[in-house]
Amino acid sequence: MSRGNHESDVMNKMYGFEGEVKAKYTQQMSDMFTETFCWLPLCHVINQKIFVCHGGLFKEDGVTLEDIRKTDRNRQPPDEGIMCDLLWSDPQPINGRSPSKRGVGCQFGPDVTSKWCEMNGIEYVVRSHEVKPEGYEMHHNGQCYTVFSAPNYCDQMNNKGAFITITGDNLSPRFTPFDAVPHPKLPPMAYANSLFGFN
Numbered sequence: 001m002s003r004g005n006h007e008s009d010v011m012n013k014m015y016g017f018e019g020e021v022k023a024k025y026t027q028q029m030s031d032m033f034t035e036t037f038c039w040l041p042l043c044h045v046i047n048q049k050i051f052v053c054h055g056g057l058f059k060e061d062g063v064t065l066e067d068i069r070k071t072d073r074n075r076q077p078p079d080e081g082i083m084c085d086l087l088w089s090d091p092q093p094i095n096g097r098s099p100s101k102r103g104v105g106c107q108f109g110p111d112v113t114s115k116w117c118e119m120n121g122i123e124y125v126v127r128s129h130e131v132k133p134e135g136y137e138m139h140h141n142g143q144c145y146t147v148f149s150a151p152n153y154c155d156q157m158n159n160k161g162a163f164i165t166i167t168g169d170n171l172s173p174r175f176t177p178f179d180a181v182p183h184p185k186l187p188p189m190a191y192a193n194s195l196f197g198f199n
Contacts, residue, residue: 001040001041002040002041002042002043002044002052002053002054003037003040003041003042003054003073003087004054004055004087004128004129005054005055005077005087005088005129007037007040008037008076008077009034009076010076012030012033012034013193014192014193015154015189015192016189016190016191016192016193017033017191018030018191018193019191019192019193020190020191021033023191038073038074038075038076039073039074040073041073042068042071042073042082042083042086042087043068043086045065045122046166046171047166047169047171048121049121049122049123049124049171050122050123050124050125050126050166050171051117051120051122051124051125051126052125052126052127053086053087053125053126053127054086054087054127054128054129055085055086055087055088055089055090055105055127055129056085056086056088056089056090056091056105056108056125056127056129056144057085057089057108057112057113057116057125058082058085058086058089058106058108058116059080059085059089059097059105059106061112061115061116062119063082063085063116064119064120065120067082068082068086071083079104080104084104084105085105085106087105087129088100088102088104088105088129089105089106089107089108090102090105090107090108090129090130091107091108091109091110091113091127091139091140091144091146092107092108092109093109093110093139094109095109095110095111095112096109096111096112097109097112109140110139110140110141110143110144113125113139113140113143113144114140114141114143117143123143123171124142124143124144124145124171124173125143125144125145126144126145126147126164126173127144127145127146127147128146128147128148128149129146129148130146130148131148131150131153131157131159132146132148132159132160132162133159133160134159134160134162134177135147135148135149135151135159135160135161135162135175135177135178136148136162136164136175136177145164145173147162147163147164147175148161148162149161149162149163151178151179151180152179152180154188154189155186155188155189156188160177160178160179161177161178161179161180162175162176162177162178163175163176163178164176
């Protein structure tokens with residue numbers, strides 16, 4: 001389990017997680033989630049070859065796995081730097097970097113992925129952070145994959161979810177898509193904070 005951009009106070013208020021926890025439990029339970037989210041790992045390395053994070057790679061060249069290990073994760077995400085990029089960045093099809101459409105993080109191209117993987121001894125990057133119709137998508141000549149596990153995101157997107165399986169020493173990813181299942185009848189974003197215009 002890795003920390004994502006939604007494991008933050010601002011996103012929990014905006015998208016309704018805090019409101020739902022407080023409605024069903026207590027403020028104390030909500031505070032416990034906030035504290036727990038601050039200790040989630042920012043990324044993982046599987047078999048010393050597969051890099052897994054929520055968002056993506058970095059605005060700056062030269063970031064190493066050791067730089068990531070040294071990053072303080074016990075805090076709310078900042079608006080720039082290693083932690084921000086890991087939680088917010090997205091791949092793009094063209095080489096180089098572009099400003100993020102999200103306003104934080106960056107968009108990084110296949111050349112950035114290739115250079116970063118080679119420098120850090122990584123075969124490919126697995127990330128999530130973007131709705132994909134089939135629940136997953138390959139980018140950057142197979143050096144970057146998006147795997148999005150929330151089907152019918154926000155009860156509105158009609159996308160499939162997916163998960164990835166890697167078996168033993170065979171590092172080839174296998175993808176399993178799945179559909180959403182029925183859940184209690186609530187309007188989309190029912191617990192979202194009205195200050196953000198969702199109610």
